Amino acid sequence: MRTSPPSSESTPTGGRRRVRGAALVGVAVSALCLGTLTAVPAQAATTTIDILGINDFHGRLAQETSPTAGAxxxxxxxxxxxxxxxxxxxxxxxxDNIGASTFTSFIQDDEPTLxxxxxxxxxxxxxxxxxxxxGQDDFNGRVTANSEFPYVNANIYETSTGERAYDPxxxxxxxxxxVGFVGAITELMPELVSPAGVEGLEFRDIVDSVNDAAAExxxxVETDANGEADVIxxxxxxxxxxxxxxxxxxxxxxxxxxxxxxxxxxAILSAHTHQTYNFTDIVPTGGTKPRPVVQTGSYGANLSHLVVQYDDVTGEATVTSSLVPLYQxxxxxPTVAAIVTNAEAVAAVEGRRPVGTITGDLLRAKQLDGSENRGGESTLGNLVADAQLAATVENGAQIAFMNPGGLRADLRYASTGDATVDADGRxxxxxxAAVQPFANxxxxxxxxxxxxxxxxxxxxQPAGSSRPFxxxxxxxGLTYTYDPTAAAGSRIGDITFEGAPLDEAASYKVTVNSFLASGGDNFTALNGASAKADSGKVDLQxxxxxxxxxxxxSPDLAQRAVGVTAPVAPEGGYEAGDTVEYSLSxxxxxxxxxxxxxxxxxxDGVEVGSAxxxxxxVSTTDEQGRAALTVTIPEIAAGTAAQTRQLLFTVTGTGTTFTAPVSLAAVAAAPVDPTDPGTTPPVTTPGGTVPGTTPGTGTGSGSTPAGTVRNADGSLAFTGQDGLGLGALAALALMLAGGSALVVGRRRRLRATASSTDG
Incomplete structure (x- = not known):
């Protein structure tokens, strides 16, 4: 359970806020007690301190397009x-000074950035x-050894000892x-890096850990293990x-x-989400005045600027904040410029080697403001998944997934500069390397x-995550539909693998990078694999x-996931003429x-709707490309049983196709006339020439009495009369009756003869 943060009233201001004021008063009292007239040295009423901050620099050494200013x-x-x-x-x-860096820094393990x-x-x-x-061994060793500044963190603990892993x-x-600086890191660390790399570390609650450090x-009390600060x-x-x-x-x-x-x-200088903000109205719980909460964006676009006005008499600090754009x-x-120049020279040697060509841009998804959207399907993400599958087919792989956070740059068709080195499409x-700099x-x-x-x-993603999707x-080869309006855990619809429904009970070989394989980005299902085999192949390679x-x-413009929301079908299914509204995304x-x-x-090949x-x-999610499509149920053959059929949806110009089920009602068989041995209903003619015949031809006269009933083809319909008079019918009946009697009598005699011989 979280402990309540200390209130402003409970803060021991005598030790923190009023030290210098108390010292001045003490000097004055001592002078009076000694009866001297020695003047107390003049003291400045206020000390002004400028604190400049960065976050998520990610080795952006060189100046790029605005707003990346360069080191x-x-x-x-x-x-x-x-x-x-x-x-x-x-x-x-x-x-995040390093990591996910540009090639200039990446190719030398970010040492030029440090x-x-x-x-x-x-x-x-x-x-x-x-x-x-x-991993932590690399951070504790190589990274800290090459850093001429300290790293602080208050919420990383060693699981074996329960002690803080770093100076808080x-x-x-x-x-x-x-001026005291307390450090903390996201509690989601085991999901953001390879869990094996931080094994033995516990990432505790940020608020509790920071409050403990602030209380110290x-x-x-000031000792080697317990510092004191006037400003935090x-x-x-x-x-x-x-x-x-x-x-x-x-x-x-x-x-x-x-x-x-x-x-x-x-004041709070934040990071990680690459957002740009300067919040000045948030009053902390237990506090009486707001404090600055700032983030500079990323890649060296801005500096955060805190101005601390410290009252030397009262020991009170007033902090204001702003963002300072850096581009040009x-x-x-000159010293830093020389470091960048040398790093670029090293990177240029290996970096200019061509590895392939593209016919068009391969891009990450974007938000409304043009920034990266990790919640959107992208041509680049699908391509990298294809590449990783191809690299591990010999290991038995059938499917591959790629996390969007592992894509750090786009692949552009246009040349980035010297056409002799980087021509269009090369x-x-x-x-x-800029796309995949992590070497997973x-x-x-x-x-x-x-x-x-x-x-x-x-x-x-789980509630409270910095990115919801x-x-x-x-x-x-793997496609699926989903319903963005469905409840959590039931959003995924039909999954198709190589043209057939995915078998939920069958086993498949799936390739992911080592970050995802250990459950990174909250994909814990991947960590539950029954077997894992590290191929040893690096993602960039x-x-x-x-x-x-x-x-x-070439970029594949076919979507591999499509949103489909449909209404619940009526009981028994839809009938011909009914309309069904599909919400697609x-x-x-x-x-x-x-x-x-x-x-x-x-x-069944017949168009039933379009939109x-x-x-x-659409920012944050994957809902761009939306349509409301009305399907009109066509006529269905008589005698068809109730059934669920598949509608085929096709998006023009992209190659995207997908199916969605529709429930159709049963259709009764067509009624049959029990008096008609044929299939064509009879037609009553008014007399005269039979339609389709010529008078005086054939065996008859070519004319019929009025009221004669005929089939549609002109033949006489079966009516019980068929042109015979009543007398003829009676004679025919007697003849038939006599014939029947003869047959029956003969059969009886035969049975009697047979019975006598059997005995």
């Missing part, structure tokens, strides 16, 4: 602040999840004011799901942090059809090999391919 410009901007407030300016990070941050004079950082991409905070003395910094800033690698302040005050995990971290924490905002720092090693291995797991269904259901890339085997790759990609089109429904597709992009 040298970032350093130049930090230099400007330091020049304006020398000695009182701090530079900090909320994590060199650049060292040159900038980064004062402190909390680790993000990507600092653990290669770092205190910096700035002109006599002690404000308890008035939280560096937390967790963030709001959107740029809306309302989301940070609701029921999400981050709202819990924003509201319930102790009011003794003066300052002169590049894919270089550097471009391929491919794992082939044995899953039942039911576990595959569960995996697809887990695309809808994560769309898996799916290899060719599988992409390179795929291009080698397929020298010219995910008919188009949000990024690349047609932006509108038509979807058509057919039944225009709305191509408006």
């Amino acid at each position: 040298a410009v970032m350093a130049g901007k930090v230099n400007e602040f330091r020049a304006a407030n020398p000695g009182n300016t701090l530079f900090v990070s909320s994590g 060199d650049a941050l060292n040159a900038m004079g980064l004062d402190v950082s909390t680790p993000g999840n990507h600092e653990f991409d290669k 905070y770092f205190v910096k003395d700035v002109d006599g004011v002690r 910094l404000t308890d008035g 800033v939280l560096l937390v690698h967790e963030g709001n799901a959107s740029a809306a302040e309302a989301d940070a005050t609701g029921d999400s995990q981050f709202a819990d942090i924003a509201k319930n971290v102790s009011p003794s924490v003066d 905002s300052a002169s590049p720092d 894919v270089t090693f550097q471009e391929a 291995t491919l794992v082939v797991s044995t899953l039942t059809g039911a576990q595959i269904r569960q995996t697809l259901e887990q695309q809808w 994560l769309k898996l890339g799916v290899s060719e 599988s992409q390179v090999d795929y291009f080698a085997a397929n020298p010219s790759v 995910s008919l188009l990609f949000s990024n690349g391919g047609p932006t509108t089109g038509t979807v058509t429904a057919t039944l 225009t597709i709305d191509g408006t992009v």
Whole structure:
């Protein structure tokens, strides 16, 4: 159970907020007691401290298109602040400095990025999840050894000892004011990195852990193991799901942090969700005034800027916040610029090697604002799944899934610069590496059809997750429908594998990267595989090999998952002429391919409905490409039993096809006239010439009496008369009766003879 955060009244201000004021009063009293007239040295009334922050830099060393400024410009901007407030300016990070980096940094294991941050004079950082991409041993060893700044974290504990795994905070003395930085990381770490890489670590509740650390910094006791701070800033690698302040005050995990971290924490610098916000109206529980809650976006687009006004007499701190855009905002720092230049030179040698060609853009899904949407199906995600399946077919793989967070860049058809190195359509090693920079291995797991269904259901993330939906890339051959309006756990509809329904009881070999195989991104069903075999093949190499085997790759515009919502059929099923409304979605990609089109429904090859597709992009989920299609049930043959049939839907220009069931009612057999031995109803003629005959031909006269009943072909209908008079009928009846009597009498005599011989 969470402990209540200390209130502002319970904060021991004598040890934290009023130290310097108390010292001044003490000096004055001592002077009076000594009876001296020595003047007390003048003290500044307020100390101003600038705190600059970054988050999710991800090794973006070079300047790119706006808003990515590059490391040298970032350093130049930090230099400007330091020049304006020398000695009182701090530079900090909320994590993910490295990992998921561009090729320039990736190709040298992000060491150029650490060199650049060292040159900038980064004062402190909390680790993000990507600092653990290669496991805790790599972070504790290589990463920290190459970092000339401390890492702090208060909520990672060692399971074996129950002790904190890292220093929970770092205190910096700035002109006599002690500024404490407490670190924390998302509690979802075992889902975000390979669980094997963080085995033995426990990621505890952020609020409780931070409040414990803040209490230590404000308890008035200062020892080697217990620091004290006048100002506290939280560096937390967790963030709001959107740029809306309302989301940070609701029921999400981050709202819990924003509201319930102790009011003794003066500001929160957040990270992880790559959102840009500066919230200034959130009053913490137990507090009396709002505090800044800030995130800079990502990739060095902005600096967060906290201005701390510390009253040297009262010991009270006032903190204001803003965001500082970085793109082309300052002169590049020459030292950092040289680090970037050297890194680019190393990367250029290997990076220019071509690995394949594409005929069009292969892109990630996008949001309405153009940023990446990890909840949307993408041509790039499906391609990478295809590549990973191809790499492991020899290992028995049949299906592959790719997590959207593992796709860090698009593959563009247009040249990125020098056409002699990167012509239109050419894919270089550097471009391929930018897509998949994590160096995960491919794992082939044995899953039942039911576990595959569960995996697809887990695309809808648990409540409180920073992203509510994560769309898996799916290899060719596997398609499925889903109902976005259905209850959790029952959204996935029909799953088809290689043209046939997926067998829920059968076992399949499924390839995923090592991150997903261990249950990353909350795909716990993948961690429940009955068998796992690490192929030892790296994800990036599988992409390179795929291009080698397929020298010219085109984006596949066919959706492999489509949303279908249909009403409940009436009891007995639909009848001819009934209409059925189908709500369809995910008919188009949000990024690349047609932006509108038509979807058509057919039944047994006959069109029964069509609709225009709305191509408006939908953020967060996979619902773009929507259509409301009305199906009109056609005539059904008489005598057909009630049945469920499959409607075939086709999207023009994309290759997308899918089916959906429709329940049809039974149709009664056509009524039959018991007096008619034929199949054609009789026709009564008015007399005269029989239709279709000529008078005077054939054996008859070619005319009939009025009222004669004939079949449609002109033959006489069976009426009991058929042209014979009553007398003739009576004579015929007597003859038949006599004949019958003869036959019966003869049979009786034969039986009598037979009986006598048997005896």
